[in-house]
Amino acid sequence: MATVRTKFTFVEQLIKEPIIWKLAKDFEVVTNIRRADVTDERGWVILELEGDQDEIGRSLDWVREQGVRVDPVYEDVVEG
Amino acid sequence: MSVAKKLRCRECGREYELEPSNVCEFCFGPLEVVYDYAALAGHVTRESIEAGPPTMWRYADLLPVDAENAVDIGTGYTPLLRAPNLGRELGLSRLYIKNDCVNPTWSFKDRVVSVASSVARDFEFDTLACASTGNLANSVAAHAARAGMQARVFIPADLERGKIIGSAVYAPTLVAVNGSYDDVNRLCSELGDKYPWAFVNINVRPYYAEGSKTLGHEVCEQLGWRAPDHCIVPMASGSLFTKIYKGIKELAWLGLIDWHPTRMSGAQALGCSPIAEAYDRDSWNIRPQKPNTIAKSLAIGNPADGYYALKTMRSTNGSAISVTDEEVVEGIQLLAETEGIFAETAGGVVVSGLRRLVREGRVEPDEVVVAFITGAGLKTQEAVAPALKPALAVEANIESFEQALEEREGVLPLTKAV
Numbered sequence: 001m002a003t004v005r006t007k008f009t010f011v012e013q014l015i016k017e018p019i020i021w022k023l024a025k026d027f028e029v030v031t032n033i034r035r036a037d038v039t040d041e042r043g044w045v046i047l048e049l050e051g052d053q054d055e056i057g058r059s060l061d062w063v064r065e066q067g068v069r070v071d072p073v074y075e076d077v078v079e080g
Numbered sequence: 081m082s083v084a085k086k087l088r089c090r091e092c093g094r095e096y097e098l099e100p101s102n103v104c105e106f107c108f109g110p111l112e113v114v115y116d117y118a119a120l121a122g123h124v125t126r127e128s129i130e131a132g133p134p135t136m137w138r139y140a141d142l143l144p145v146d147a148e149n150a151v152d153i154g155t156g157y158t159p160l161l162r163a164p165n166l167g168r169e170l171g172l173s174r175l176y177i178k179n180d181c182v183n184p185t186w187s188f189k190d191r192v193v194s195v196a197s198s199v200a201r202d203f204e205f206d207t208l209a210c211a212s213t214g215n216l217a218n219s220v221a222a223h224a225a226r227a228g229m230q231a232r233v234f235i236p237a238d239l240e241r242g243k244i245i246g247s248a249v250y251a252p253t254l255v256a257v258n259g260s261y262d263d264v265n266r267l268c269s270e271l272g273d274k275y276p277w278a279f280v281n282i283n284v285r286p287y288y289a290e291g292s293k294t295l296g297h298e299v300c301e302q303l304g305w306r307a308p309d310h311c312i313v314p315m316a317s318g319s320l321f322t323k324i325y326k327g328i329k330e331l332a333w334l335g336l337i338d339w340h341p342t343r344m345s346g347a348q349a350l351g352c353s354p355i356a357e358a359y360d361r362d363s364w365n366i367r368p369q370k371p372n373t374i375a376k377s378l379a380i381g382n383p384a385d386g387y388y389a390l391k392t393m394r395s396t397n398g399s400a401i402s403v404t405d406e407e408v409v410e411g412i413q414l415l416a417e418t419e420g421i422f423a424e425t426a427g428g429v430v431v432s433g434l435r436r437l438v439r440e441g442r443v444e445p446d447e448v449v450v451a452f453i454t455g456a457g458l459k460t461q462e463a464v465a466p467a468l469k470p471a472l473a474v475e476a477n478i479e480s481f482e483q484a485l486e487e488r489e490g491v492l493p494l495t496k497a498v
Contacts, residue, residue, distance in 0.1 A: 004273075005103065005108055009368050011367075034106070034107050035091070035107050035108060035109070037365075041363070041365060041367075042367055046107075046108045048108075069368050069382065072265070072269040073103055073108050078211045078212060078213060078236075078261045078265050078268075078380075079210065079212050079215075079380070080187075080212065080213055080214060080215045080316055080377030080379070080380075080455075
């Protein structure tokens with residue numbers, strides 16, 4: 001089992017979509033939301049995903065395909 | 081000696097021991113080093129700092145590692161220059177340039193990496209790693225060499241040759257990833273989970289970021305122990321911006337300078353300006369962007385410290401500005417032609433941003449303004465090269481020279497009186 005900490009950022013058009021519910025339903029991944037901020041114009045959710053490493057990878061690919069930005073938590077990995 | 085005592089979550093306030101960690105286990109908020117400032121009172125004085133080495137380590141008491149354990153390649157205490165020529169061009173009577181181009185690997189990143197590599201060695205890591213588009217890679221490779229550590233530096237495969245050589249010369253394991261910046265991001269995030277390496281801007285990030293404070297410390301000391309009225313800082317993640325202000329505040333907390341309402345303003349390139357865009361919308365919400373600018377050292381589309389930069393900016397009555405790529409090049413040229421300093425693209429962003437802020441009345445003409453120039457121009461020559469006049473091509477005789485000069489300048493200069 002693996003755990004991944006990640007940040008999803010939603011653009012305005014996706015705020016009302018139940019992306020995290022679908023993720024938990026369609027993939028063998030446990031979602032654990034730690035912090036979130038959602039407004040009319042934008043939303044972000046910081047959460048932990050737990051499951052098989054490959055399954056988590058597939059679930060994150062699916063989230064990206066929906067148009068959600070996926071980032072590591074509090075890391076600008078590539079810097080100047 | 082260092083009085084760093086804990087790591088504290090900037091969101092929920094939970095505290096942790098000083099360890100290699102950057103995220104709160106409870107809320108996943110970012111961690112920050114906290115110090116026992118009371119223990120420094122009376123012990124740190126202007127005189128004790130002035131008696132220290134001519135590097136950033138003269139402020140070791142305010143860093144999370146002891147000076148004797150520092151990995152120091154001579155970073156910091158860079159010149160603060162009065163800039164009367166540029167000031168005249170911009171309409172500022174008291175403009176200063178903090179020239180951080182002159183650090184050992186020619187950018188301010190040496191400050192953060194000097195701290196990160198020192199802490200990494202304290203924590204007994206044997207490998208220093210990073211993902212970078214240039215400046216950070218250069219600095220990590222150099223500090224690892226000095227510290228006797230292994231370096232693993234990850235870059236996008238299509239990076240410019242000059243930036244690759246600036247890292248490769250220190251003989252790190254240089255990894256050119258076949259993919260975009262996002263791909264490098266993802267890979268390094270996964271590697272950070274798998275290998276016991278010190279990724280300078282991931283698991284030792286809270287310590288790494290502290291190195292930037294020394295820019296704030298130095299500027300106050302160099303102004304004769306006073307804080308500037310207004311700082312103009314380039315913004316990528318927003319970390320540098322917030323840490324310069326923290327450095328200024330620390331000196332005031334310790335009674336080394338008087339309290340002063342320093343305004344903090346930040347500049348970004350329009351092609352990657354998520355913080356300035358949120359400022360313009362009067363919002364706290366950063367909308368991530370896909371970077372598209374020549375100012376690659378500032379191209380972070382979803383800045384981790386963006387919210388905190390906005391907070392600092394608004395609480396100090398500063399502001400944010402973004403400039404086009406054409407203005408970036410103009411800014412580089414203007415700084416070079418007026419003050420003799422060749423900056424990289426981030427410096428062009430700062431100078432052109434400052435010009436706009438003055439025109440819009442957001443910087444007062446008589447404020448003590450400090451513009452932070454954070455990297456040297458030789459690293460990004462390709463950005464400015466097309467805008468420069470070519471050399472006069474002449475034969476080795478006076479006639480050929482005078483003909484070419486007359487064509488270029490219209491008239492010939494006066495000759496010596498006979």
